[in-house]
Amino acid sequence: MxxxxxxxxxxxxxxxxxxxxxxxxxxxxxxxxxxxxxxxxxxxxxxxxxxxxxxxxxxxxxxxxxxxxxxxxxxxxxxxxxxxxxxxxxxxxxxxxxxxxxxxxxxxxxxxxxxxxxxxxxxxxxxxxxxxxxxxxxxxxxxxxxxxxxxxxxxxxxxxxxxxxxxxxxxxQLNHQPIGYNLLPQKFTMPELQKLYETILDKKLDRRNFQRRMNGFGFVKRLKETRKGGAHKAPFLYNFDLRKYKKALQEGLQGGW
Amino acid sequence: MxxxxxxxxxxxxxxxxxxxxxxxxxxxxxxxxxxxxxxxxxxxxxxxxxxxxxxxxxxxxxxxxxxxxxxxxxxxxxxxxxxxxxxxxxxxxxxxxxxxxxxxxxxxxxxxxxxxxxxxxxxxxxxxxxxxxxxxxxxxxxxxxxxxxxxxxxxxxxxxxxxxxxxxxxxxQLNHQPIGYNLLPQKFTMPELQKLYETILDKKLDRRNFQRRMNGFGFVKRLKETRKGGAHKAPFLYNFDLRKYKKALQEGLQGGW
DNA sequence: ACAAAAGTGTTGTCGATACACCCATGG
DNA sequence: CCATGGGTGTATCGACAACACTTTTGT
Missing domain, CATH: 3.90.79.10 (Nucleoside Triphosphate Pyrophosphohydrolase)
Structure with missing residues (x-):
């Protein structure tokens, strides 16, 4: 110290x-x-x-x-x-x-x-x-x-x-650094993750394709809980599989946004 | 000075x-x-x-x-x-x-x-x-x-x-900086450009797909001259269209290698 | 004429896009 | 009960990989 x-x-x-x-x-x-x-x-x-x-x-x-x-x-x-x-x-x-x-x-x-x-x-x-x-x-x-x-x-x-x-x-560096992992709380929802990406990239993304893609990478895991409290349908919570996340980032997430 | x-x-x-x-x-x-x-x-x-x-x-x-x-x-x-x-x-x-x-x-x-x-x-x-x-x-x-x-x-x-x-x-930064433009002479051949990419990426690329992709970007222009002197078929010379090159790099060249 | 390198074409597959539809919830 | 947001499904299109064939040139 x-x-x-x-x-x-x-x-x-x-x-x-x-x-x-x-x-x-x-x-x-x-x-x-x-x-x-x-x-x-x-x-x-x-x-x-x-x-x-x-x-x-x-x-x-x-x-x-x-x-x-x-x-x-x-x-x-x-x-x-x-x-x-x-x-x-x-x-x-x-x-x-x-x-x-x-x-x-x-x-x-x-x-x-x-x-x-x-x-x-x-x-x-x-x-x-x-x-x-x-x-x-x-x-x-x-x-x-x-x-x-x-x-x-x-x-x-x-x-x-x-x-x-x-x-x-x-x-x-969005495709090469664990940016989502470090900016979001341990448990987060897909719309939150998407908003993060949209804010950083400063462009709108398609909700459904975003989800499919993220799931396709295989480093987010859906939990059995949902985010209660908000209005409307409660979204599922996810967390990162840090091992797989880092492995994927090494190569860089494929494809642009 | x-x-x-x-x-x-x-x-x-x-x-x-x-x-x-x-x-x-x-x-x-x-x-x-x-x-x-x-x-x-x-x-x-x-x-x-x-x-x-x-x-x-x-x-x-x-x-x-x-x-x-x-x-x-x-x-x-x-x-x-x-x-x-x-x-x-x-x-x-x-x-x-x-x-x-x-x-x-x-x-x-x-x-x-x-x-x-x-x-x-x-x-x-x-x-x-x-x-x-x-x-x-x-x-x-x-x-x-x-x-x-x-x-x-x-x-x-x-x-x-x-x-x-x-x-x-x-x-x-290969997809974001004019690396080819600065490392190669004004006039260069496709195989030379490809070798450069292969060396930096440390992996082999398919000759034909590489060419198609490069041409697809639209920032290389084929000249009417060929590289004489070497053995075998003389490859065409190309040069960069710097305007288009830089424009394309702003967005980042799409897709991985 | 033959080897080696370069130019051109074709096909299948996979992933991204652009949609439509269903479900859950609070007001 | 309806507006809003979230979850899921599908058709289409384009890009890329994997391949074969032709052309040119030096020896």
Whole structure:
């Protein structure tokens, strides 16, 4: 375990234990009420939202650092995450802005301070079960909330660009990564799975053909229970046969959508 | 243009103008005599081969830095390149080894020297037309040569891992990136294109079905010339209709292989 | 003339699409 | 009881795999 740090400690001493010039940002996807959502932080003293992110300890693997950030924001330990791109434009960070934040927090820093150097950031996307996440803001933010993916228009720095890239990656990897498994609860209904696919692909699919195809793959198992409570006919619940699912993904699910 | 540097200047002064802790490495693919090849550097004072790589100037975009490295090793200006992964294990660089190299070159450095800090590296892959490349070693190497992809067993540091990842990425992106266009000369034959696909996918394809499918896509155009010189029947030459090719790739070429 | 490589054609099968119909449930 | 959503069945079409045959060229 890494020690808890205060914001003052990080600003003043972070240069000693964090890697210089490298950060990471996480696009955390969740699925709830038939909508794809992303976990965002409302920043202190600002009217902007940002992706959860962090720095990397000098002796820490980058993936471990991402896992740590994920754990801190969601409370979850075992999370599916995947690095997808480095964002490294020289002017991507707004140095004036950083200085302002620190001023407001009453922290004075020199021009060669580690936090106002150029930073590149490694983008990760993570897939979580919405229901079990307990969102927790970090030191720089006042709240941590889910946002519907299509209602996000502007974010801190280049974070909107990072988000768009994550979504695009998700789309491309839909046939190669266990996306359904990680975004849905253990038990789910066919219409839910379909909605997930439709949201990610941003297109409508035929209900019956979708079901036939999914069943044809052989990695979903229908249970004897149904999802009660909703109006209309109660749909059956399914779960994934993880063995078969992963095996099928290795080859990539055949055919387009 | 960036200035030419001596190795001494880089070792002693590099910390001033390069980003700390971040490097890049390029997997440069070429296709020749029906074989997929990679451009490697034979390192000075060592029995190992390495991927071409470099550092990033403090005010330089990472993609530009990669382009610069590519230009220096191949002589080419317009190169297709794509970032594919960050390699960031804490122990990936061998500090002792770096110290040794510098010693052999008669350079003394302290323990806090910028070159023996932990480095993460951004992996790029590049696709070039084999015929027009003029391989050029860098300051740390004695030669720069093409190596057949399957005959490479061990490389410097984690470069073999980087190479394997690049190849895997190439495979996954075969239906989404203009891989044929960039690896083949302007004019090429169907059997050549097929061999390229077979090499990347590592499986045999049916000659006739391959041709029908390629023609069906509509982005290859058969010319009236044939490839003379070889034995047996002369195959027709083709070229890409870049407009249609890119359009088709946007959707992704349908169907698996 | 023969071997080897390239061009062209045909057929069967399987999977995706586009439908229509039946069942269950809440208002 | 009816609107709505969910489950199941079927016909059609197209794409791909598997195959055979013809054409060209060098030796």
């Amino acid at each position: 890494r020690p808890e740090r205060t914001i003052q400690d990080i600003v003043q001493e972070g240069g000693k234990y964090f890697m210089p010039s490298v950060s990471l940002d996480c696009v955390i996807f969740g699925f709830h009420e038939n909508e794809l959502k992303v976990l965002l932080l409302k920043m202190k003293n600002m009217d902007q939202w940002a992706l959860p992110g962090g720095f990397i300890y000098k002796d820490e693997d980058i993936e471990d650092a991402a896992t740590r950030v994920l754990r801190e924001r969601t409370g979850l330990h075992d999370i599916f995450l995947q690095q997808f791109k480095v964002f490294g434009l020289p002017n991507r960070s707004d140095k004036k802005h950083h200085l302002n934040i620190m001023k407001k927090d009453g922290i004075k820093v020199g021009k060669d301070h580690w936090l106002i150097q150029r930073f590149i950031t490694v983008g990760f996307y993570a897939l979580v079960d919405f229901a079990v996440v307990i969102p927790e803001p970090d030191m720089n933010s006042v709240s941590c909330e889910w946002h519907e993916i299509h209602s996000i228009s502007e974010l801190f720095m280049d974070h909107k660009d990072i988000l768009d890239n994550a979504l695009e990656t998700l789309r491309l | 960036r200035p030419e540097r001596t190795i001494q200047d880089i070792v002693q002064e590099g910390g001033k103008y390069f980003m700390p802790s971040v490097s890049l490495d390029c997997v440069i693919f070429g296709f020749h005599e029906n074989e997929l090849k990679v451009l490697l550097l034979k390192m000075k004072n060592m029995d190992q081969w390495a991927l071409p790589g470099g550092f990033i100037y403090k005010d330089e975009d990472i993609e530009d830095a990669a382009t610069r490295v590519l230009r220096e090793r191949t002589g080419l200006h317009d190169i297709f390149l794509q970032q594919f992964k960050v390699f960031g294990l804490p122990n990936r660089s061998d500090k002792k080894h770096h110290l040794n190299i510098m010693k052999k070159d008669g350079i003394k450095v302290g323990k806090d020297h910028w070159l023996i800090q932990r480095f993460i590296t951004v992996g790029f892959y590049a696709l070039v037309d084999f015929a027009v490349v003029i391989p050029e070693p860098d300051m740390n190497s004695v030669s720069c040569e093409w190596h057949e992809i399957h005959s490479i067993s061990e490389l410097f540091m984690d470069h073999k891992d980087i190479l394997d990842n690049a190849l895997e990425t190439l495979r996954l």
